[in-house]
Amino acid sequence: MDLGLKGRIVVVTGGSKGIGLACAQLFLAEGARVGIVSRAQANLDRAKATLGEVIAVAADLTDPAAALKMVDAMERALGPIDILVNSAGAAKRTPPEDLTPAHWKAAMEAKYFSYVNVIDPVVKRMAKRGTGVIVNVIGNGGKVASPTHIAGGAANAALMLATAGLATRARVAARAAAVVAQLGVARVPSRSCSAFLPPRPATTRRALTSAIDWKRRTKGTGEG
Numbered sequence: 001m002d003l004g005l006k007g008r009i010v011v012v013t014g015g016s017k018g019i020g021l022a023c024a025q026l027f028l029a030e031g032a033r034v035g036i037v038s039r040a041q042a043n044l045d046r047a048k049a050t051l052g053e054v055i056a057v058a059a060d061l062t063d064p065a066a067a068l069k070m071v072d073a074m075e076r077a078l079g080p081i082d083i084l085v086n087s088a089g090a091a092k093r094t095p096p097e098d099l100t101p102a103h104w105k106a107a108m109e110a111k112y113f114s115y116v117n118v119i120d121p122v123v124k125r126m127a128k129r130g131t132g133v134i135v136n137v138i139g140n141g142g143k144v145a146s147p148t149h150i151a152g153g154a155a156n157a158a159l160m161l162a163t164a165g166l167a168t169r170a171r172v173a174a175r176a177a178a179v180v181a182q183l184g185v186a187r188v189p190s191r192s193c194s195a196f197l198p199p200r201p202a203t204t205r206r207a208l209t210s211a212i213d214w215k216r217r218t219k220g221t222g223e224g
Contacts, residue, residue, distance in 0.1 A: 006031030009078045011071075013061060013118055014088030015054075016043035019137055023085050024051055035074045037061065037088065061088050062109045067117035080129060084122050087137040089114035093149050107151035112158050123166060136163045 010027045014020035015036025027034050028051060035055040038044050044056040055077045059070035075081060089110045094103050115136060126132025139156050146153060 003030055005083075008032045008082040009035075009074075009080060010083040010085065011035040011037065011074050011078075011081050011122075012085045012087060013037040013114070014086075014137075016040070016047040016056075018087070020085070020087035021047055021050070023087060023137075024054065027083070028052070028054070032083070033078050035078055037070055037074075061114040061117055064113075064117040064120075067114075068121050071118065071121050075125075080125065081122055082132055084118065084132075084134045085137065086115045086118060086135070088118075092152070093146075094151060096150060099151060104151045104154070107155045108158070111152060111155035112162075115159055116162065119162075119166070134166075138163070 005027060010024075010032045012020045012024045012027070012034065013036075015024045015034075016038035020036065024034050024036050024047070033055075034051070035057065036044065036047055036051070037057050037059055038047070039058065039060050041058045044058055048054060048056050055074060057070050057073050059066045061067045061070070071081070092103070092106065092110070119134060119136075122132070123134060126134070136159060138159050139152075
């Protein structure tokens with residue numbers, strides 16, 4: 001597909017493996033300039049060997065200061081972020097009888113705040129520029145409870161609500177053209193851009209295309 005992304009600046013958190021790596025491959029194929037983020041430098045090194053010319057920044061995104069530092073580093077290296085794809089973090093699965101308040105907090109840090117800490121500075125910068133796209137990859141555990149994924153599912157549900165709320169706000173704010181889209185993911189075929197495919201592939205393809213089809217979104221705005 002041609003999404004009109006040649007030369008656009010894309011940052012993918014969790015971009016060193018799995019869904020994030022597949023996203024990075026897609027954007028590179030579209031001609032975008034890509035940055036990837038992971039906590040582990042070794043994972044970034046392996047991903048760079050696969051992807052080729054990308055900017056890689058190691059950061060613990062559960063730390064808001066580290067997340068902001070990462071965003072600043074990416075924009076210094078690449079320029080203002082046009083598209084942010086959040087795919088970092090996974091909550092540990094824990095049987096209900098073993099859950100403690102610490103498990104709930106850890107799940108929120110791993111899945112919720114690893115997204116929010118990046119979204120916050122980026123969406124505000126996009127709003128000031130009047131353009132940008134944020135795509136959040138969120139597991140279906142936020143909709144369907146799993147006995148061993150209750151804390152992580154709650155974090156996913158919170159993230160779904162935050163995504164929907166930010167998307168609504170972005171659409172009505174006069175100075176913000178940022179769009180926040182949500183992609184639920186059920187399976188991840190290896191080395192395939194169909195990592196975006198949940199139970200209804202056609203629906204998600206349309207959502208993804210709507211979120212990042214730059215040619216359609218900028219038609220008639222003077223931006224190209």
